[in-house]
Amino acid sequence: MKVLAAAGGTAGHVNPMLATADQLARRGHEVLAVGTRTGLEAELVPAAGLELYPIARIPLPRKPSGDLFRLPGRLKGAVDDLRGVLRDRSIDAVLGFGGYVSAPAYLAARQENVPVIVQEQNARPGIANKLGARWAKGVALTFEQTPLKAKNGMTRVTGLPLRAEISKLADDLRDEKRARFRREVAAARFGLNPDESIVLVTGGSSGAQRINTVFSQAGNVINSHAQVLHVTGKGKLTDIADGTEGERYRLVEYVSDMEEAYAIADLVVTRAGAGMVAELAALGIPAVVVPLPIGNGEQYLNAKSAIDSGAFTHISNDEFSPEAVRSAIVPLLDTAELRRRREILLASGVGNGASAVADLVEESM
Numbered sequence: 348m349k350v351l352a353a354a355g356g357t358a359g360h361v362n363p364m365l366a367t368a369d370q371l372a373r374r375g376h377e378v379l380a381v382g383t384r385t386g387l388e389a390e391l392v393p394a395a396g397l398e399l400y401p402i403a404r405i406p407l408p409r410k411p412s413g414d415l416f417r418l419p420g421r422l423k424g425a426v427d428d429l430r431g432v433l434r435d436r437s438i439d440a441v442l443g444f445g446g447y448v449s450a451p452a453y454l455a456a457r458q459e460n461v462p463v464i465v466q467e468q469n470a471r472p473g474i475a476n477k478l479g480a481r482w483a484k485g486v487a488l489t490f491e492q493t494p495l496k497a498k499n500g501m502t503r504v505t506g507l508p509l510r511a512e513i514s515k516l517a518d519d520l521r522d523e524k525r526a527r528f529r530r531e532v533a534a535a536r537f538g539l540n541p542d543e544s545i546v547l548v549t550g551g552s553s554g555a556q557r558i559n560t561v562f563s564q565a566g567n568v569i570n571s572h573a574q575v576l577h578v579t580g581k582g583k584l585t586d587i588a589d590g591t592e593g594e595r596y597r598l599v600e601y602v603s604d605m606e607e608a609y610a611i612a613d614l615v616v617t618r619a620g621a622g623m624v625a626e627l628a629a630l631g632i633p634a635v636v637v638p639l640p641i642g643n644g645e646q647y648l649n650a651k652s653a654i655d656s657g658a659f660t661h662i663s664n665d666e667f668s669p670e671a672v673r674s675a676i677v678p679l680l681d682t683a684e685l686r687r688r689r690e691i692l693l694a695s696g697v698g699n700g701a702s703a704v705a706d707l708v709e710e711s712m
């Protein structure tokens with residue numbers, strides 16, 4: 348079977364696509380990825396050994412502008428282009444992960460009568476996936492409560508597809524010796540001491556200016572309790588307060604193999620993108636989440652069950668200040684408390700959704 352998989356923009360969309368593509372390939376199917384030349388997919392897809400069919404980026408304007416006027420023409424161009432690909436490559440199914448790359452793929456599939464399968468990462472669905480769900484044969488949800496249904500097909504809660512490297516680390520972290528080995532290797536790489544607590548700070552695949560600035564301002568306080576690995580996001584090193592970097596506070600712009608950063612993290616401070624939340628739950632790493640306040644407010648919902656169970660601490664973007672770091676994060680840097688939170692996460696049973704999404708694709712033929 349040949350599957351066209353559409354995902355673009357951020358790693359939040361691209362990583363679940365790569366994880367599912369890997370699972371489909373293991374089952375003997377062929378996968379062709381569709382994305383832009385400008386999103387993270389342009390790097391991540393070839394690095395995963397997958398072919399990327401590039402389409403033009405179609406900016407979705409938030410207010411009336413020239414982009415709005417040009418939207419129908421641009422969209423039609425991409426749809427026509429993809430209809431040609433579906434025919435020429437004899438594609439059997441289109442699998443989309445939302446975002447602006449998926450919309451033209453869903454439309455092209457409808458016109459060519461090719462089955463569509465939609466994977467929604469977030470607790471609250473985005474526009475492209477709402478569109479695709481209207482004619483999808485299958486909808487795969489990360490969260491049970493997500494209000495999205497295949498109008499004339501199967502809707503299933505699959506969980507989020509996670510990269511094989513994340514599942515491997517999740518296994519390793521359940522074994523004391525292997526966990527220690529992974530920790531030592533990763534600590535050496537980032538220049539940190541494996542015998543002391545380490546806080547991983549990351550705003551997700553594109554970084555978060557507010558987290559960068561505020562957390563680095565509280566760097567001294569944190570550093571008297573733990574070491575820090577701060578992943579700023581590309582081009583965002585300038586957000587960091589002067590004089591922060593040191594032996595106990597390491598800065599990196601981007602980590603392409605996040606499992607190495609997770610291997611040393613006792614606590615993570617992050618946004619609440621669907622990918623980060625699912626990975627941390629599967630790995631059993633407690634977090635402090637500062638959800639992105641814009642968009643459809645979905646980030647808080649992504650983390651809600653982990654917050655409600657007491658595994659994650661929530662701080663709103665407005666309340667995230669150096670003082671909040673001192674009063675809410677420092678008290679968490681306690682081995683017994685972190686272990687308690689890890690147990691809650693592991694008991695919640697969040698696993699890898701890649702195989703369940705691949706099943707749905709096969710059943711949608």
Ligand SMILES: CC(=O)N[C@H]1[C@@H](OP(=O)(O)OP(=O)(O)OC[C@H]2O[C@@H](n3ccc(=O)[nH]c3=O)[C@H](O)[C@@H]2O)O[C@H](CO)[C@@H](O)[C@@H]1O
Pocket residue numbers: 357358359360362468469549550551552553578600601602603604605619620621622623624626639646649
């Ligand atoms: C600003 C924005 O649009 N955010 C959205 C985006 O987030 P974003 O792309 O940040 O996505 P997620 O939090 O879902 O996932 C981040 C992914 O990037 C990886 N990673 C992160 C940092 C790094 O240095 N290296 C790295 O590889 C993580 O391992 C993870 O797989 O897509 C998510 C999934 O639809 C949404 O929930 C988010 O609301």
